[in-house]
Structure formats: C-alpha cells, structure tokens
Amino acid sequence: MSNATVIKIEKLTKRYSGHTAVDDLTFTAESGKVTGFLGQNGAGKSTTLKALLGLMEPTSGAATISSKRYLELPNPAKVIGVLIEENAFHPTRTGRSHLRILARAAGLPTSRVDEVLRIVELEKAADRKVKGYSLGMKQRLSLAAALLGDPKILVLDEPANGLDPQGMHWLRDLLKDYAKSGRTVLISSHVLSEIAQIADEIVMIHKGELVKQTSLKKLLREAKGATRISSSDARKLAKLLIANHLTLRNQSSDEIVVASEDVNKVLAVAAKNNIEISEMASENNLEDIFINLTDNHKGSKN
Amino acid sequence: MMKRLISAEFLKLWLTPTTWWIVGTSLLLPLIIMALIPVKDVNTGKDVVSLLGWAGASGYITLVLGAIGATAEYRHRTIVPTLLIAPHRLKVLTAQVVTYLLVSLGIALMSILIVTALVAMRTGFHGISTDLLVNSYLGNAVYIVLSTLLGLGLGTFIKNQAATIAAIFVLFMAVGHIMPVLNADLAKYTLDSIGTSLSGGGVSLPKEKGAPTVKILSATNAGLVYLVYAVVPLAVGAARLQKNDIA
Numbered sequence: 420m421s422n423a424t425v426i427k428i429e430k431l432t433k434r435y436s437g438h439t440a441v442d443d444l445t446f447t448a449e450s451g452k453v454t455g456f457l458g459q460n461g462a463g464k465s466t467t468l469k470a471l472l473g474l475m476e477p478t479s480g481a482a483t484i485s486s487k488r489y490l491e492l493p494n495p496a497k498v499i500g501v502l503i504e505e506n507a508f509h510p511t512r513t514g515r516s517h518l519r520i521l522a523r524a525a526g527l528p529t530s531r532v533d534e535v536l537r538i539v540e541l542e543k544a545a546d547r548k549v550k551g552y553s554l555g556m557k558q559r560l561s562l563a564a565a566l567l568g569d570p571k572i573l574v575l576d577e578p579a580n581g582l583d584p585q586g587m588h589w590l591r592d593l594l595k596d597y598a599k600s601g602r603t604v605l606i607s608s609h610v611l612s613e614i615a616q617i618a619d620e621i622v623m624i625h626k627g628e629l630v631k632q633t634s635l636k637k638l639l640r641e642a643k644g645a646t647r648i649s650s651s652d653a654r655k656l657a658k659l660l661i662a663n664h665l666t667l668r669n670q671s672s673d674e675i676v677v678a679s680e681d682v683n684k685v686l687a688v689a690a691k692n693n694i695e696i697s698e699m700a701s702e703n704n705l706e707d708i709f710i711n712l713t714d715n716h717k718g719s720k721n
Numbered sequence: 722m723m724k725r726l727i728s729a730e731f732l733k734l735w736l737t738p739t740t741w742w743i744v745g746t747s748l749l750l751p752l753i754i755m756a757l758i759p760v761k762d763v764n765t766g767k768d769v770v771s772l773l774g775w776a777g778a779s780g781y782i783t784l785v786l787g788a789i790g791a792t793a794e795y796r797h798r799t800i801v802p803t804l805l806i807a808p809h810r811l812k813v814l815t816a817q818v819v820t821y822l823l824v825s826l827g828i829a830l831m832s833i834l835i836v837t838a839l840v841a842m843r844t845g846f847h848g849i850s851t852d853l854l855v856n857s858y859l860g861n862a863v864y865i866v867l868s869t870l871l872g873l874g875l876g877t878f879i880k881n882q883a884a885t886i887a888a889i890f891v892l893f894m895a896v897g898h899i900m901p902v903l904n905a906d907l908a909k910y911t912l913d914s915i916g917t918s919l920s921g922g923g924v925s926l927p928k929e930k931g932a933p934t935v936k937i938l939s940a941t942n943a944g945l946v947y948l949v950y951a952v953v954p955l956a957v958g959a960a961r962l963q964k965n966d967i968a
Contacts, residue, residue, distance in 0.1 A: 472805060489808055492808075507798035509793065516736040521729075524729035
C-alpha cells in the first residue's frame with residue numbers, strides 16, 4: 420500500500436506578542452502510519468495542531484489536510500477526528516448528551532453515538548453526568564467524539580493522559596488498527612515511551628522548531644550503539660579519550676556517551692589510568708535519543 | 722448546515738439542566754409577582770395593560786439565559802468541539818442567536834399566557850381595546866426576546882461568565898442611575914425606562930409619590946434602542962470570535 424501525504428505542515432510560524440511558539444516548522448503525516456509528534460511541554464505541539472485545526476491563525480505558513488485548510492473541509496467530522504482538549508465538556512450533561520450534540524451538529528445519526536460509546540467501552544457510564552467521570556473516562560469520551568464521524572484521519576493531542584495501563588493498551592491497539600486500515604494517525608505526546616510503542620514515524624520538535632522527522636526504526640537504528648558511561652572522574656576520562664582520538668557523543672561532569680564499538684577502548688583507557696566506572700548503560704531508548712537530539716539542536720543554534 | 726447547527730443548539734439547551742431552572746424561574750417570576758401584588762384601582766384598559774406588563778419580568782431571567790448560554794461555551798471549553806465540528810464561527814454564532822431568539826419567544830408566549838390568565842382571574846379586562854391588548858403583548862414579547870439577545874451579546878463579547886453577569890448589573894444599576902444624573906433627557910434611554918416603554922409599565926417598580934415624571938420613549942423607539950443595546954455587543958463579540966485564536 421502506498422502512503423500518501425495527508426497532513427502537511429509547511430513553514431508554519433506562530434508568534435504571540437513577542438514570543439515565537441512555532442518557528443518555520445515543516446513536516447508531514449502519511450496515510451497508513453501512526454506519526455508521533457514529540458516535544459517537551461511548551462515545545463509548540465498544541466499550537467501547531469490548533470493551527471492545523473483552524474482554531475488558531477498562523478502568523479505565516481500553511482497547515483493542510485489532504486491539501487485543504489480545515490475551514491475548507493465540507494463536514495470536518497467525517498474527514499478528521501480530533502482530540503485536543505481533554506476537558507471540554509459541560510459538567511452537568513451526560514456523556515451520551517455530549518456526543519448527541521456533536522453528532523447532531525455533524526449530521527450524523529444518533530445510532531453512531533451508541534457505536535462509539537461501545538468502541539471506547541463507556542456504555543455503562545454514558546448516562547452519568549460528565550462531572551462524575553474520572554480523567555480516564557473523560558479521555559475515552561473525547562476519543563469517542565473524535566471517532567464519531569468514522570474519519571480517515573485522527574489527530575490526537577496527548578491522548579493517553581489519565582488512561583490506566585489497560586486503557587493505554589487499548590488505545591495502542593485502536594490506533595495501530597486504525598493505521599493498518601490505511602488511515603492516518605497523528606498523535607502528539609511528551610511521554611516518549613508511549614510513542615515508542617505505537618508510532619511508525621517520528622516528528623520531533625523543540626522550542627517550536629523541527630529537530631527531526633524520520634521513521635522510528637531508522638531513529639532507533641541510528642542511535643543504537645551508543646553507551647552511557649558513568650564515572651566520578653568523567654571529565655578526566657573524557658580528556659584522556661579525546662587525547663586517544665575517540666569521539667564523544669556527549670559528556671557531562673559525571674558521565675560520557677560514546678559509540679558502543681568504542682567501549683572496550685574506553686575501558687582500557689579507564690583501567691590504565693585507574694578511573695573507576697560506576698555504571699554502563701546501552702542508550703537506545705527514545706527518551707535518550709530525544710534528549711541528545713534536542714541538545715545537539717540547541718548546540719547547533721548557539 | 723445551518724439547520725444542523727440550530728438543531729444542535731436546541732439540543733444543547735434541552736440537554737442542559739441549567740436551562741430548565743432558568744426557564745422555570747423566568748415563568749415563575751411573573752406568576753409570583755402577579756399572585757402577590759395588590760390589584761386595587763384596576764378600572765381601565767390602561768390599568769390592565771400595566772398589570773399585563775409584568776409578563777416582561779421574564780426578560781430579566783432570559784437576559785441571564787442568554788448570558789449563561791454564550792459564556793458556558795468558553796467556561797467549559799465546549800467551544801473547541803463546537804468549532805471542530807463547525808469551523809465557520811459566524812455560522813455557529815448565527816445558529817446560537819436564532820435558537821435563543823426562538824426559545825425566548827416561546828418563553829415570552831408562555832409568560833404572557835400566564836399573566837393573562839391571572840389578570841382574567843383577579844381583575845378582568847375592563848373593556849380593554851384590542852389595539853391596546855395587542856400592543857401590550859407585542860411589547861412584552863419584544864422586551865423578553867431582546868433581553869435574551871442582550872445577554873447573548875454581552876456574553877459573546879465578554880466571554881467570562883462572572884464578568885458578564887457583573888456587566889448586566891452595572892448596566893441596570895450603575896449606568897441606569899448615572900445616565901439621568903448626567904442629563905435628564907437620557908433617562909428615557911435607560912434599560913429600566915425602555916422596559917417601561919415596551920411592557921406598558923409592569924417591569925418598572927412604581928415610582929414614589931412626588932418623584933419627577935420621566936418621559937419615556939414610544940414602544941417602537943424603545944424597541945429600536947433596545948435592539949441597538951443588544952446588537953452592539955453582539956457585533957463586537959462576533960468580530961472578536963471571528964478574529965481571535967481559540968487558545
């Protein structure tokens with residue numbers, strides 16, 4: 420199956436009174452894939468998504484869905500399902516009422532409300548007032564709203580917030596199945612371990628700028644082979660390794676990061692100079708990669 | 722599209738318990754007033770019009786209905802799912818305005834019916850002319866509907882619920898008292914005087930003996946002035962809604 424570009428963010432910039440939330444950001448999300456949109460809190464993820472969804476006007480650049488601006492979609496609910504606010508409910512309405520109102524506005528049959536309540540496993544609580552819902556239940560209700568129009572695209576901002584481990588598992592399966600059926604999923608999160616289990620493609624941003632867009636497999640492959648070595652004499656060890664023509668990927672006062680293939684040389688240098696190694700860890704998780712990439716990105720900017 | 726949005730706005734009202742409390746109160750208020758006020762010296766058609774004017778008291782409550790309806794979307798952030806389903810913001814606002822006007826018209830009709838029934842039971846109509854009766858009914862209905870629109874307009878403009886309710890109090894209490902002090906001719910443009918003009922006297926509390934007589938606008942002019950009161954904040958609110966980001 421070929422993967423078509425469905426969501427396109429092109430040179431997007433958003434400035435508020437002197438502050439640049441998103442800066443010349445460009446990335447895409449393709450059909451048949453789960454694209455993880457990663458960034459720390461305040462990195463500009465929600466601002467980017469709000470620009471994509473017509474809730475914010477970008478200062479410059481464009482954000483399109485199948486080459487159309489959100490405003491140009493004839494009935495958006497049937498094209499794109501969105502979860503962007505985890506608590507956008509009237510507290511005295513029931514979960515079912517919330518969905519009925521949205522279904523009515525989108526011209527969808529009431530029977531679809533029951534279907535999505537079943538999908539998100541919220542049927543039993545559907546007739547309770549939303550103010551009595553747990554955070555996880557509210558998140559499921561938001562997901563139900565996103566699924567109402569049976570859309571071909573899902574855009575979810577931090578969808579796992581408040582979900583218990585079972586809920587997380589359920590969400591992963593749901594989104595993977597969604598992408599497998601040829602649909603498009605763009606999911607933003609600052610919880611990198613969660614994205615690592617679900618995404619095919621990764622878009623990393625930092626302070627509103629693109630750090631990297633690549634496939635998760637490629638990213639992990641590129642980073643594999645890095646080893647984090649902790650020592651109380653890390654600075655001395657770093658100097659000796661540089662003198663021995665070894666390249667350091669990163670260093671601080673108590674640890675260094677080197678290519679795994681250099682570990683034996685590092686151990687030899689440490690032993691020769693009586694430098695104690697307190698811990699060694701293979702670095703190939705998304706969190707470390709993210710920190711390294713954003714650190715490098717910051718470095719390249721300075 | 723517009724039909725769908727109006728239908729959804731009706732559903733929002735129907736499925737929100739607060740609506741029922743407000744509608745109930747708006748009907749109860751003229752009923753209680755009519756049940757409690759003394760009805761001595763009701764001898765002419767004009768006296769009857771003055772009593773029928775208490776139907777307009779529902780307007781105070783529908784003013785709050787409009788204000789709460791407009792601001793609840795922001796208070797509970799439901800504006801976000803609303804605009805995700807229907808991204809054309811002015812269409813959403815238009816649907817809301819149409820819905821609230823229709824609902825307030827329904828409240829006006831019920832309120833007028835209640836007051837009419839109580840007048841029939843307590844005093845009778847004393848040969849009131851059809852013209853006077855129709856004008857009274859129209860004036861009260863217009864007052865209630867435009868009060869709702871004013872609440873909706875202020876809510877759309879201010880967005881914050883508590884601040885909107887405070888603004889209503891300021892408009893009625895402070896501005897209503899300051900305007901006549903600044904210039905006696907302005908007295909007829911206060912919301913209180915406009916209410917009197919439209920309802921035929923009911924919504925204003927009786928003046929003390931010896932108090933200066935305030936000239937009031939004709940019902941038509943009062944309706945037009947009240948329309949301006951309601952439309953200005955609504956238009957400014959609409960412009961803000963269209964232009965501003967939903968942060």
